[in-house]
Amino acid sequence: MFNFRDLSRVTKTFRLEIGPLKARGVPAILLGSAAIVASAGFARLLVQNPAVLSETIREATRFVGVLRGDTPRQLNPIDD
Numbered sequence: 001m002f003n004f005r006d007l008s009r010v011t012k013t014f015r016l017e018i019g020p021l022k023a024r025g026v027p028a029i030l031l032g033s034a035a036i037v038a039s040a041g042f043a044r045l046l047v048q049n050p051a052v053l054s055e056t057i058r059e060a061t062r063f064v065g066v067l068r069g070d071t072p073r074q075l076n077p078i079d080d
Helices: 004-012 026-048 051-068
Strands: 015-018 021-024
Touching (some): 021 026
16 A cells, blocks of 8 residues: 555655755655746747747847946947
8 A cells, every 4th residue: 555654755765956946855856847848838938939049039138237227238329
């Protein structure tokens, strides 16, 4: 028969440490499985529409620049 104490011992052995993020037990299992699902979805998106990658990288670069406080480059008006 299935013993729940054995399951408890197994789930306590899972640990996840990424920088300041630390998880142990069931939360670590949930975070790991969520990361796998998210990466699979991202890979499927890139396979279906590879043109999105260049636009995504460009927008992510601009977003990081805004977060850092960099001034965005402005186009100069053409003198008529």
